[in-house]
Amino acid sequence: MSEQTPDSAETQARLLSEALPYMQAYENKNVVVKYGGHAMGDTSLGQAFARDIALLKQSGVNPVVVHGGGPQIGRMLTQMGIESRFEGGLRVTDAETVRIVEMVLAGSINKEIVAMINAEGEWAIGLCGKDGNLVFAEKATKTVIDPDSHIERVLDLGFVGEPVEVDRTLLDLLARSEMIPVIAPVAPGRDGATYNINADTFAGAIAGALQASRLLFLTDVPGVLDAEKQLIKELSVSEAKSLIRRGVISGGMIPKVETCIEALERGVEGVVILNGKTRHSVLLELLTEHGAGTLIVP
Ligand SMILES: Nc1ncnc2c1ncn2[C@@H]1O[C@H](COP(=O)(O)OP(=O)(O)O)[C@@H](O)[C@H]1O
Numbered sequence: 001m002s003e004q005t006p007d008s009a010e011t012q013a014r015l016l017s018e019a020l021p022y023m024q025a026y027e028n029k030n031v032v033v034k035y036g037g038h039a040m041g042d043t044s045l046g047q048a049f050a051r052d053i054a055l056l057k058q059s060g061v062n063p064v065v066v067h068g069g070g071p072q073i074g075r076m077l078t079q080m081g082i083e084s085r086f087e088g089g090l091r092v093t094d095a096e097t098v099r100i101v102e103m104v105l106a107g108s109i110n111k112e113i114v115a116m117i118n119a120e121g122e123w124a125i126g127l128c129g130k131d132g133n134l135v136f137a138e139k140a141t142k143t144v145i146d147p148d149s150h151i152e153r154v155l156d157l158g159f160v161g162e163p164v165e166v167d168r169t170l171l172d173l174l175a176r177s178e179m180i181p182v183i184a185p186v187a188p189g190r191d192g193a194t195y196n197i198n199a200d201t202f203a204g205a206i207a208g209a210l211q212a213s214r215l216l217f218l219t220d221v222p223g224v225l226d227a228e229k230q231l232i233k234e235l236s237v238s239e240a241k242s243l244i245r246r247g248v249i250s251g252g253m254i255p256k257v258e259t260c261i262e263a264l265e266r267g268v269e270g271v272v273i274l275n276g277k278t279r280h281s282v283l284l285e286l287l288t289e290h291g292a293g294t295l296i297v298p
């Protein structure tokens, strides 16, 4: 399927008929979809994503969307004359930045996704960790090893948080009421502060709390690539750790794969990294024989 071509009625009908046997396997199961900022393309691609989520719901699956928006936050900060700075893949977030992060994630992007899903005839509800006491965070404690001196350094990332408590009550209520939660990775601390949380980490915590059947990470590459840049269809935890050690997995893919490993340890049944820029990648992954990206297995 081309990235640009809108769906014809035949395409939709074919997808549906091929998908039916797989839909039954996920009936009433929680499927968490992390929609990364790099996976968000043009309006047509966004609509195709929203259609997939709506179709899952209509098929009896409980989709939960956790979204990012790193590039969009970066653009807003640039417009406001604030420079983005990352340490270990995490945005250094001061008091002013966290207000902008919340505005872009929980305000702008969250409502765009909600509106697109609702335009497909569903009831999506936009949330962040603050709503319904869904998630509480603590200030993130990250350390890095200085490459020159090899001395461990504690990073102060400001208002960057790690999810420490997830209360699934509201999510269960929404699932029973046929509503689709769309969640921004911003959460309060017990200290009263607002924290900016990496969206992959946030999605892993939500999927763990829900004991999700599947956790899908939609990004801008086909999945985890090997040293020859070929897609790895299935990757074990020990192979993944070896690829990180060897530097084949690097940059933003490291926290993603580490979150996948943690999610499996927390009882999530299956974790997949796939290309959100391929139209209908969510349906292709869940509802076709061969899937679409890299399946991480224990
Ligand atoms: N082995 C690898 N396979 C695939 N992507 C990799 C690998 N190592 C590093 N990457 C990089 O990781 C990026 C995905 O991470 P990131 O940019 O954080 O995604 P997102 O914004 O979707 O969360 C890819 O675009 C790619 O540049």
Ligand SMILES: CC(=O)N[C@@H](CCC(=O)OP(=O)(O)O)C(=O)O
Pocket (backbone or CB within 6 Å): 035, 036, 037, 038, 067, 068, 069, 070, 071, 073, 089, 090, 091, 101, 160, 161, 185, 196, 197, 198, 199, 200
């Ligand atoms: C602490 C931290 O880095 N938070 C991220 C939250 C958004 C995010 O993770 O979005 P993507 O999934 O699109 O990368 C940020 O400020 O960019």
